[in-house]
Amino acid sequence: MPRFLREYFNRNGVGLGSIMLGLVLFWTIGLIILPQLSMLDFSFRPNLPPPEIGGPKDLYTLENYKYLIFGPEGGSQDYNAVDLKVFYRTLIAAVLVTLFNLMLCYPIAYYLAQTNGNHIRILALMLIIPYWINEILRAFALRIIFGESGVLNNLLVGMGVFDTPFDFIRNDIALYAGLGYAYILLMIFPIYNVIESLDRNQIEAARDMGASWTRIHRRVVIPYAKPGISSGCTMVFMLSAGALAAPQILGGPSSLWFTQLIYQQFNDNSDWPQGAAYAVVLLVTCILLVLALMRVFKVNMGDIGK
Amino acid sequence: MSAGVGVNLENLWIRFGDFVAVRDANVNINGGDFFSFLGPSGCGKTTILRAVSGFLEPSEGNVLIGGNNMKGIGPNKRPTALIFQNLALFPLMKVWENITFSMEIKGASAKERRKRADELLDMIALSGQGDKLPSELSGGQKQRVAIARALCAEPDVLLLDEPLSALDLKLRQHMRSELREIQKRVGITFIYITHDQGEALTMSDNVAVMRAGVIDQIGDGKTIYNDPNTAFAASFVGENNVFRGTVKKVIGDEVMINTNRSGDLMARISSSNVGKMKEGDDAMLFIRPEAFSLAPLGTQGDHFVTAEVHKEEFEGNVFNIFMEGEGGKEMKVSLPNLGQSFESHKGEPMTLEYDVHNAVALPAGVLATE
Structure with missing residues (x-):
């Protein structure tokens, strides 16, 4: 038995230790790794009617991946322009949502972490309680606010800002707002956690030496908060890129989210192998993107866990 | 070097709600003096220091530095540098970047900063350690880096908030004479906060003894020891x-x-x-x-x-x-x-x-x- 395992069992006892270990293994292997592996397996198989599954035609193929890039065989175009466009637009939008979220949440997290008093607890509660409402209802609430005859349009037209109602939904503003709002807490809390442990004297020391607020943030607070920022950004990016409810409800008619394509393949076309291939491409691209950005910003994997 | 810039506290009152932290303090600190505020914890000495550095506005009265009233002038605009009790070095900056942070703010080039850092590192006997992170230094070395960082800003007045209290006894005694030495060399005014009467007596030109927000006595170490004003x-x-x-x-x-x-x-x-x-x-x-x-x-x-x-x-x-x-x-x-x-x-x-x-x-x- 390796040493860390022996230490683990010494600390927790054999009974409790086995139960905890069993649950963790079941969670990671049974609920995450095996289903993903089976999706990976699906993605390399042809879409066959049930009787032919396991038959002579059930051979591994790259067909599903080719489809994303080149479209249907003998199609009119050289590339699957429609799906590819949705794919990169989803990624870009997810990056934008993440950046927007960061700009919004960093000041809030800083304020929460560096201010004392009861009102901070109330503020935190006000941030948390809306999340008791489920995601779909929150998305519909935003639709009501942003709709053509919604609260916001009534207000803006009433104030004379616009002559005619502005179509927030067709212009994707509702979608960005919805996605941004959906993951605010996942951005705020990791940053809050890190900044809370920042010694306030460091801020005062920088200030005492004549630093402006922007410089204090750039040189002292943000470098310190980097693990929290990267952890928050990773989560928000991954979840936005993989979101389904918000794009479904708040997206304009012309703007599909890549997850909606995946959903269509699984559900409407009953083409699980094709859906699986799309899902694998999204997952792998997102992971690679995150790893590349972590390299650029010199973030370690261990920092993400902070 | 310079004759030093004096600090005057005139009828200084500092209140937090109903609590009076400093009661009618009147202190004249001569330029180039090593001046200590000595008192038990909670006597208001750190509050006075924060009022001099500008982190706190007095409720009444004035802080004068070099004869100029500091009312409404923020800590980043005062000719003071503060050394914190826990030093507050920036953990993610290298030692030389820590030391020259004040120059970075003024827009000095990396080359100039590096040069100045090396000079100051020589002065605090840490030559060649500029590329380390603060966490790689010992307690006494960090102490000296904090002093160098404060001196790099070329302040007229250096404020020290019990900077030796975290060190062990031997090092503390060593740093006492070192601090005094540095102060003599740079010739600027030092205002030192301590609850340790040994520190106050050995280092200071003058000492103010404080109790519960009131300054009981101001004088040189010998006078305070031999001829106390109050019980x-x-x-x-x-x-x-x-x-x-x-x-x-x-x-x-x-x-x-x-x-x-x-x-x-x-x-x-x-x-x-x-x-x-x-x-x-x-x-x-x-x-x-x-x-x-x-x-x-x-x-x-x-x-x-x-x-x-x-x-x-x-x-x-x-x-x-x-x-x-x-x-x-x-x-x-x-x-x-x-x-x-x-x-x-x-x-x-x-x-x-x-x-x-x-x-x-x-x-x-x-x-x-x-």
Whole structure:
């Protein structure tokens, strides 16, 4: 038995230790790794009617991946322009949502972490309680606010800002707002956690030496908060890129989210192998993107866990 | 170098809600002085420092630096640099970046900053350590980096908030002389906050003794030690034995006090209280442990004290004798070790003599240990 395992069992006892270990293994292997592996397996198989599954035609193929890039065989175009466009637009939008979220949440997290008093607890509660409402209802609430005859349009037209109602939904503003709002807490809390442990004297020391607020943030607070920022950004990016409810409800008619394509393949076309291939491409691209950005910003994997 | 920039506190009041942290402080600090605020924790000394550095606006009164009123001027605009109790080095910046942070703000080039950092690193005897992170340095080295960082800003006044309190005893004593040395070399005004009277006395040109927001006495170390203004200053600075009693007779600047347990004793009235003590007043008489000498047992007189020996200690340079004192407290006597033979008198009475000039009489007041 390796040493860390022996230490683990010494600390927790054999009974409790086995139960905890069993649950963790079941969670990671049974609920995450095996289903993903089976999706990976699906993605390399042809879409066959049930009787032919396991038959002579059930051979591994790259067909599903080719489809994303080149479209249907003998199609009119050289590339699957429609799906590819949705794919990169989803990624870009997810990056934008993440950046927007960061700009919004960093000041809030800083304020929460560096201010004392009861009102901070109330503020935190006000941030948390809306999340008791489920995601779909929150998305519909935003639709009501942003709709053509919604609260916001009534207000803006009433104030004379616009002559005619502005179509927030067709212009994707509702979608960005919805996605941004959906993951605010996942951005705020990791940053809050890190900044809370920042010694306030460091801020005062920088200030005492004549630093402006922007410089204090750039040189002292943000470098310190980097693990929290990267952890928050990773989560928000991954979840936005993989979101389904918000794009479904708040997206304009012309703007599909890549997850909606995946959903269509699984559900409407009953083409699980094709859906699986799309899902694998999204997952792998997102992971690679995150790893590349972590390299650029010199973030370690261990920092993400902070 | 420079003649130094003075700091004046004029009728300074600082309140937090109903709590008065600083009460009507008036202090004149000469340019180039090493000035200490000495007092127990919670006496308001750090509050004064924060008011000088600009992190706190006084409720009333003024802070003048070099004769200029600092009202409304933020900490980043004052000619002061503060060294924090926990140093507050930036953990993610290298040592040289830490030291030259103030130059970075002013837009100095990396080359200039590096050069200045190397000069300052030489000065604090840390040459070649500029590329380390603060976490790779020892406590004393971090201390010196914090000093270099503050000096790099070329402040007129350096403010130090108990910067030695986190160090162990040996290092603390070493850093005391080093700080004093640095201060002499750069010639700027140092304002030093401490609760350690040893630190205050050894380093400072002048010391302000504070208690509960009030400055009891300002003076050089010798004056504060030998001629305290108040019972608090007498008991807080150095060790002291107190005898309570009432004034029996005033003779010029000396006084006879009818003490509760040692009869009538003579003492010199502390110079700021001459003429203020009169017959019948409650008074306190202070005699330092080292002011006693042995006398033939049973000698009577107005500068002799007889009491039973409770405990004896050999400290190397002195013999400490703890005798039955007032109100269950022990009276401490320190006799210098001059190679004389020393017999134990434990459990027996002993008679001690003191020079009236070394006993200080003060109006009764709050003691530091109470």
